[in-house]
Amino acid sequence: MADIVVKTEDVVKEYRMGSNVLRALDGINIEIERGEYISLMGPSGSGKSTLFNMIGALDTPTEGQVYIDGQNMSQLSQRQIAAFRCHRVGYIFQSYNLLHVRSAHGNVTLPMIFAGIPEKRRNEKAEELLDMVGLGDRMYHLPDELSGGQRQRVAIARALANDPSIVLADEPTANLDTVIGREIIDLIKSLNEEQGVTIISATHDLKMLDVSDRIVDIRDGLVERIRNREDIEIEVGEVGGH
């Protein structure tokens, strides 16, 4: 039996603006297996970020259920949701969302402070992680003193602080140029391959195609189709051939 880590059941999200109701998600059903690298693809405004927020417990669906590790997210208490965000998921955003008052090191230690990890241990762990993402020599710089690619590396290190089993990335390369974007994708892919972290990434970056195990195409708040690795390889081959 497949080990399902994320499952959404008829997830609907409506945004109310005055008398207008905008249906950003119109009944999403997906299942994601443990250890997969999934890309949510779709044009801007198709509902990728909205789905990302539902899966990451950053917002609640208007209708439908989200299950993570078999746990119905709507039945969790506030404290459980906070613990879920702290321990089970790592978030990576397009605009990095680093705390600009904390150094790279301070950003990476914060989730560990919330997790109650002793100071010595968390300092060591932050150093290890920043080393791993290639920022060993920039640990105590503030985010404002780092380039976009470096900031995203800090965000990746921070996302890994409490050893999450899922990393959620919302357009992690959208603010970066092609070369740096590629490096970030490779770094995320290596987490997936070497540490078995499940990666769920919203994107419209075609560079993400060849690292994904599956691609969920989203359009107008609906799953348009799901493509597997094999189909993707054929398409990438075709693109390459032309």
Add this chain to the structure above:
Amino acid sequence: MQQRTPIEEQIDLPFMESLRISFQSLKIRFGRSIITTAGITLGIAFLVSVWTNNEIGLALQESGRQSTINTFEETTEKGISTKDIWLIVMSLIVCVVGIANSMLMAVTERFREIGTMKCLGALDGFVVRLFLLESGFQGFSGALIGALIGTLGAVLLGLKDYGLDLFFYFPLLPAQPEDGTMRLGVLVVILLGCCLGMILAVIGSSFPAWRAAKLPPAEAMRTEV
């Protein structure tokens, strides 16, 4: 789908940890913190100067001294005049609105930070505590400095109006003259000013912070300032 390890409950941070985070936050944002604190200082300085000036005026009036300069109004009526009440009430309003505005701005700028902290596992209570601590410290220091500046201002004005007589009849302590009215005295005015500044700063900051903490993080992180 099989049930895996149940999701645990998030722990509370030790108080010292919150204190450390709040001080670090004030320190790194020093320039911005100073501006917010200056907002509190100004509001309280204005209120305390008007109020103290009034206390001084009443005390010297009672002692039989008259202002050495002519004022437009006839100071025939005893005690606090309508104009003075008006001035005090106005300065109180300016003070409340000024401080509330200054705190609200400072919190609104940080909605994204609040959303981000919640993504990393912060409890709503931690967010509120962080803002309570930061604003409590800003409120205390801002209001104290403001009260001292305000008193100094009122004393200088008093010196101009009454000369050195001011110091013989200086209304430092609370008093109850024969007419039965109550004089607070300058010390009490300073104390009240400090308390008011601190309370306003803390409420003005924690209330919006609590509202932001209750938002889903996705919502809080969307806010652009």
